[in-house]
Amino acid sequence: MHIFLHYVLLVVGSALVNNFVLHRFLGICPFLGVSKSTDTAVGMGMAVIFVMTLASFVVWLINYYLLLPYGLVYLQTIVFILVIASLVQLVEMIIQRVSPPLYQALGIYLPLITTNCAVLGVAILNIQLKYDLLEACVFALGASVGFGLALVIFSGMRENLELSDVPGAFKGTPIALITAGILSLAFMGFSGLVK
Amino acid sequence: MLDAVFVIGGVGFLAALVLGIAAVTFAVKPDPKEAEVLDLLPGANCGACGYAGCAAFAHALVQDPDTPMACTAVDADTAQRISSLLGRELDVAGPMVASVRCMGSKDSAGSRFSYVGPMDCRAAQLVAGGYKACGYGCLGLGTCEAVCPFDAIHMGADGLPEVVLERCTGCGTCVDACPRGIIRLVPKDALVELRCVSLDSPKVMKGACDIGCIKCMLCVNVCPFDAIDVLDNGGPPVIDQDKCHRCSLCVDVCPRGVIDIYRVPQKVRIVEDRCIGCSICDQVCPFDAISGEPKGVYVVDLDRCRGCGLCVDKCPKDAIVRVGDA
C-alpha cells in the first residue's frame, strides 16, 4: 500500500504539481505548435507519452550500465540526444505504418519531438533525482501524461479562441501565451501537494 | 578517450541497425503517382506551399484534387508537367484583378428600409433581398473586405469597396463571396469598366440610383472599336476587353459617369526622322488626330489624340511612340 502510494504521488507530482509545461516550462514549442486542434493534440499527447516513457527507460539503462561503469557520464547529453533521436525516428516509422491519418495530422511536429526538450529533460531529471528504473519510468509516464493533459486542455481553449473577438495585436501566439500563463498560475494551486 | 568514441559509435551503430530493420519492416509503399510528383517538385522542403515539405505537398496534390498548385519554386514547364500528371487543367491566363462593378455609393443609391442584423452582405441579402434601393447594387457591408486573404480590398468612405491593385492576386475569393455578383475578375491590363450590373429598366434605375446605367447606348454608339456590346439580358452594355483600346471616349460620353478608366494611356507623337509619310497612321486613326502630306512628315494633333495606340501598332517604321517614352 505504501509503495503503491509512493508511485501514485510520483505520477501526481510530475503530472500536476510540477507539470512539465506549466511549471517547468519545458516543451513549449510543441505545446504552442500542436495545440490548434484537439484531435491533433490528443495524437501528439499519445506520441509524447510513448516516446518519453520509452526514452526514459532506454536512457536509464544506458546511463547506469554503460556510461557510469566506464566513467563516461560527461557524454550524457550527447548520448541521450542520439538515443532519443533514433527512438523518435522509430516511432515515426511505426506511426506512419500503423496510423497514416495520425501521421498526416502530426505532420512536422512528430520529428519535432526529437527536439522536445521535455524528453531530454525528463531523462536527465531521472538521473539527477536518482530514481531507480521503475521510478524513472513512472516519473516519465507522469510527466508525459501531464504534458499531454496540458496540451489537450490548451487545444480546447485555443479552438474557442479561434471564435473569439481577440484584438488584432493579440491574435495567434500572443493570446496563446497569455492563456498559457494564466493556466500556469492556476496550476500553481497544486504546489505543496507533493513534498 | 577511446572508450568515448567506442560508446558513441556503438550506440550510434545499434540505433542505425534498429532503424534499418524498422525501415524494412514498417516500410510504407507510397503511391507511385506521389513519387512521380515528388520527383518533379524541387525537393527543397521550403514549406512555402504550406505543407510540411515536398513529400507532404505531393501527397496532398495526389489525394485532394482541390489542392492548389502552390509551389513557388517550380518553373512554368514543370508546373505544366505536374498538372498533366495529375490530369488537371492548369490555369494559364494572365494575371487578373478584382473589379467592383457598382458606383452606387451611400449617397447616390438609398435604402428601401432600415436593416437590422449581422453586418455581412450575404446575410443582409437574405432579408427581403437586401436593403439597398437598387436590387443589384453594392450593399456595402464589406464582406469582400472580410474574406480577402490578401488585405487587397477596402471599404471606402462612400460605402463601396476599393481594390488595391498592387495587392490583389486575382484569387477570386471576393467574387464568390459577393451575394450580388458585383465583383468579377478582369485582366490586370484591361482597365476600362462599366461599373453597373443592374438589369432594371431605365425608369426603375432612375428611381433607385443617381448613377447607375440607364442603357442609353451612347457608349455603344461612340466606341470606334466596336468594343462595347449590348447583351439581350436587359443589363448594361459589356466592354470587350480584347477590343478595347482605352481611348476613354465612352468614359467621356456616359451621362451617368458610370464608366471608369483606371489609367488614361499616354498620347503619341511621331519621330520625325523615322517617318516616311506612308499615311497609314492617318488612315487608321479613329479620331482624325494625325495629319500630313503623303511622302512628308505626319504630325499628331495632341488635342485630338486619345492614346488608343492603333497607329503605334500599324506604323511599319516604328516611327510612332508614346509621349512619355523616349
Place this chain on the structure above:
Amino acid sequence: MSDGLVVVSSSPHIHSPEDIGWIMRQVIYALVPGAAVGVYFFGLPAFNVIWISVVSCIGVEALLQWLMGRAITVKDGSAALTGLLLAMNLPPTSPWWLVVIGALVAIGLGKQVYGGLGNNPFNPALTARVFLLISFPVQMTSWIVPRPFLLRSADAVTGATPLGAIKTAVFMHGNLAAAGKISLMDLFMGNVGGSLGEISAIALILGGTYLIYKKIISWHIPVIYIGTVFVMTGIFWLINPGVYANPVLHIFSGGLMLGAFFMATDLVTSPVTVFGKVIFAIGCGVITVVIRLWGGYPEGVSFSILIMNAFVPLINRGTRPVVFGAGR
C-alpha cells in the same frame, strides 16, 4: 411608418426583456448581502476596497476599450460586477494599489485581451485574485479579526482564517487540536477572518438563492460543488477526525460559498449544458478538497475554479445535447 423607413430584420421580431445588463444587475444585487456583512465586520477599510475595486475596474475597461477603438460597454455592468467580485475576494485590509493592480489584471489580462465580455476563458476576478496571491503573498494573506461595526476600535487585530488555522495546526502539530475551537455559528454568520466577501455563508446563500430563483444560474453548479466538497471531506473526516476537519466546517469556511454561487457559475466561463455543469462542479469540488487537505495553500476554491475554467471547452465538446430525433 410616418417618418423614416420601416425596420426590417430576420425573425424573431420580439425579444425577452432580460438582457446582459439586467443579468449583471441581478448578480450585483445578489452580492450585496455578502458585501454588506463584510463591511459590517471589517469596517471602513472593507468599504474602501469595494469602491476602489469597482471604480478601477470600470475605469480600466473604459480606458482599454477606448484605446483599442472599440465600443465602450461599461454600461452593461459586467466591469462593475467583476470589480465587486474582485473586492469580495481580497483581504479587507488590502492596500489601494493592490486593488488597482487587481483591477488591471482582471479587466486587462483576464478580459479585454480576449476581446471583452464573453470571450474570456477564465473568470477575470479569479484570474486577478490568483495573480495577486502569487505575486503579493504577504498582502494577500494578512487577515484581521472581525469586529462588528459598532464595537470597532481604531486598531485592527490580525488573526487567521479558519482554514489557515487548520492548515497550520496540521502542518505544525500533525493534528487539528492546535487550531482551537471554531464556532460553526460564527462561520455561518460571518464572524470569522477571511476575504472581504466570503465570510458570511448565510448572506451568500441568500444571494445565490435569489439568482437561482431568477433563473440566472441553475442550481447544479453550487449544489453539486458544495455537495462534492461535503462528501469528500466527510469521508476523510470519518477516516481520521484528528487530522481532517469535519465537513460542515469545510463547506461553511473559506471561499466555498462565494466561489460556488458566484464564481463557478460565471456564465462565460462555465459549461452550457446541465451534464457539463455537473462535471464541472464535481471537478471544482475534487480539486478544492485536494488542495485544502493536502496542498500548500489553505484554500483551493480560486485555483480549482480557474483550473476547471480551462476544461470548459473540452467539457462543452463532450456534453453536446442529443439532437431532436437522433436519440432513438
Place this chain on the structure above:
Amino acid sequence: MLSFRGGIHPPGMKHLVRDRAIVDMPLVPLYRVLVQQHIGAPAKPLVKAGDTVKRGQMLSEPLGFVSASVHAPTSGKVRGVENCINPVTGLGSPCVVIEADGEDAWAEGIPFDVDPFSMDGSELISRIRSSGIVGMGGATFPSHVKLSPPRDKPIDAFIVNGVECEPYLGADHRLMLEEPQRIVLGARLVMHILGLSVAVVAIEANKLDAVEVMRKNAPGSIRVEVLDVKYPQGAEKQLIKAILDREVPPGGLPMDVGALVHNAGTCAAIWDACSRGIPLIERVTSVTGSGIREPKNIRVRVGTPLRDVIDFCGGLQEDASKVIFGGPMMGIAQYSMDVPVTKGTSGILVLRSREVDRSSYTSCISCGRCVDACPMGLLPNVLSRLGERSMWEDALEYNLMDCIECGSCAYVCPAYRPIVHFIKHMKALAREASAKKRQAV
C-alpha cells in the same frame, strides 16, 4: 401536460384579437395574386392581360407534383402578369393583377354541393390539388403531397394543428370557435382519404374555450388534446413529439414516423374544396399588434394588397415601425405596403418603434439560455459564433440543417444576437456550396 423539450414562454398578447369575431373584408379595386404561393416547383400563369376572370377561376397551372395553382379571388379583368414584391422573399415575383369588377361572380360550376364522403381518396386528392390548397400555418407546403405518402411510409396518426403557438395570432382560435364544423368535417375527410379511424385535435391550454367548442362538435373518433402553453408547441416535429411521443429523425419528414399534421385552417379549406368546389381564395387572418389602430380577425381574399388591409383596420399608429406577415417569432418583416396577402399569411402584425428590436448585439456570453430553449437539441450559441464568421462547414457538424428557425434562441439571448439570422445565413451558404458541387459533378 403534454409537451416537448426546450421552448420558451413569450408573452402571449392574444388579448388584442381574442374576442373579436371574424369579419369579412370588403372587396378592393385591385388584387395581386402571386403565382408562387407555395413551397416547391413553380406554376405557369394561364391568363394574360385583358382576360376577364371569374371568382374561383384557375389562374395558374402547377408544374410538377409538388406545386400548386392559384385562383382568382374575385371577378374582374386581368391587367397583366406583372412583377410584384413577394412578401416571403422580398424580391420581385410574377403575379396576376386583377382589376375587380365589383360583381364578385363565381366561375361556372361552383359552388356546388356534393357529399365528398362518397368519393374515393384519389378523387378527393386531385380535387384538393386543383383547388390549390397549401399549408395555411405559414409553411405553404402543398397539401395534396402530404396526403399522398409513399407506399412504404403508411400514415397511422393524424393531428389537426390548432395550437397557434405564435404570440399575437388568433385566427385559428376564432375559426375553431366560430366554424368548428368546417374543421371537423375537413379532418374527417382527411381520415377518410387515409383510411384512419382516429385523429387528434391539438390545442394549447390558453384556448380552453376552443377546446370546449371543438369537443362539443367533434365525433368520438376525433380526440381533442390540451397542450402546455409553450412556444414552439405548434411546430410540426414538436407537436408530433408531444401528442404521439414520436421523434421525427433529423432531416426526416413527419411521414417517416407515420404522422400527418394539418393546420386547422387547412382542414377547413379542404372541406370547402371537396364539398363545394371552392378553391383556396380567401383565408382568416389576424391583423394585430400595438401598431394597428383597430386589431381585427378578418376573412380576406388572397391577393389583397397590404395597404387595403391596414386601411380596413383603421390604419397604422404614428410610431408603427415594423410590419410583419405571420407571427412575431417566425413571421417575415415587410418593407412595402403593396405586398399582397397570400395563402400563408396567418397574421399581419404591426409593432411600434419602441417594441422593435434594438439594432446592436454583443459577443456571446455562453449563458446557455439558447441551449435550454432550443427545441431541437442544438447548440445555438456555437452556431451563432460560427455564423458570425460564416463558418458553415463547421456548423454542419453542429447539426446546422436541423434548425427549424423557430427563433426561441434569439428570443432569450441576453446579448441580442440575431442567432436565427446567422443560421439562415450559414444554411444559405451551405446550400449554395452543395448546389455548386452538384453542378460540378
